[in-house]
Amino acid sequence: MLRPATEADSAAIRNLIHRVGINPTGLDWRRFVVAVDGSGRMRGCGQLKPHGKDIGELASIAVELEDRGKGIARLIIEHLIARARRPLYLTCRSSLGPFYEKWNFHTIGLNEMPPYFNRLVRLASLFMPKGESLLVMRLL
Ligand SMILES: CC(C)(COP(=O)(O)OP(=O)(O)OC[C@H]1O[C@@H](n2cnc3c(N)ncnc32)[C@H](O)[C@@H]1OP(=O)(O)O)[C@@H](O)C(=O)NCCC(=O)NCCS
Structure with a gap:
């Protein structure tokens, strides 16, 4: 429930x-x-x-x-x-991209992101484990 x-x-x-x-x-x-x-x-x-x-x-x-x-x-x-x-955003590690695609979220590029997410992605790139990146996804 x-x-x-x-x-x-x-x-x-x-x-x-x-x-x-x-x-x-x-x-x-x-x-x-x-x-x-x-x-x-x-x-x-x-x-x-x-x-x-x-x-x-x-x-x-x-x-x-x-x-x-x-x-x-x-x-x-x-x-x-x-x-x-809408638009609704989320962030996730890259391995979870296919999970959120089930609900039609799409990965967006740095130039499409509101400033909050843009800053977060740049910061996260310093800390993400090897082989992973932080995705920002959007649902229109
Ligand atoms: C990711 C997480 C929330 C999934 O929870 P869950 O209750 O097991 O997911 P559900 O059972 O509702 O699965 C829904 C669908 O996604 C699929 N799925 C589940 N985990 C998945 C994963 N890691 N990658 C891809 N698909 C996945 C399921 O097979 C299911 O598919 P279907 O409905 O088309 O058959 C859970 O694994 C979790 O808590 N992980 C740790 C926290 C985390 O990473 N959260 C996400 C932060 S961005």
């Missing part, structure tokens, strides 16, 4: 994001939805992060390791996409 996060989910969200090793900044629980199991335990999460008035980012998509491959991320992503303004 999916539901809006409450303040009580804040620690579980931070904990999951930390364990999966994705961007740990901007984790305000008010923007999150969480997927919970029959006992109410959080199994996954995601959010729509605003950057100023006009730019939205699909972010913090994460699912517990033992619950992957069951369609939980799909549920979260489709819920958020249905509520997001």
Whole structure:
């Protein structure tokens, strides 16, 4: 089941994001939805992060390791996409590009990126593991 996060989910969200090793900044629980199991335990999460008035980012998509491959991320992503303004952006490591292409996100070049993402990509290039790069993708 999916539901809006409450303040009580804040620690579980931070904990999951930390364990999966994705961007740990901007984790305000008010923007999150969480997927919970029959006992109410959080199994996954995601959010729509605003950057100023006009730019939205699909972010913090994460699912517990033992619950992957069951369609939980799909549920979260489709819920958020249905509520997001366009264009909607996301960043991911290059190996996850094909994953987000399932929802028609397309990789964009440096010259197409809003300044926030442009700066992030340049910065990330200094820190990404060998063989990976940071993609910025957009859904129109
Ligand atoms: C990436 C992640 C969110 C996927 O969660 P999930 O619940 O296992 O995904 P789903 O079961 O909803 O899969 C949806 C579809 O994507 C596919 N898929 C899942 N993981 C994939 C991957 N790593 N690469 C490509 N496709 C993938 C599934 O096969 C499924 O395809 P289908 O619906 O067409 O049959 C999960 O592996 C995760 O939490 N990873 C660590 C955190 C992370 O990297 N988050 C993304 C930050 S940008």
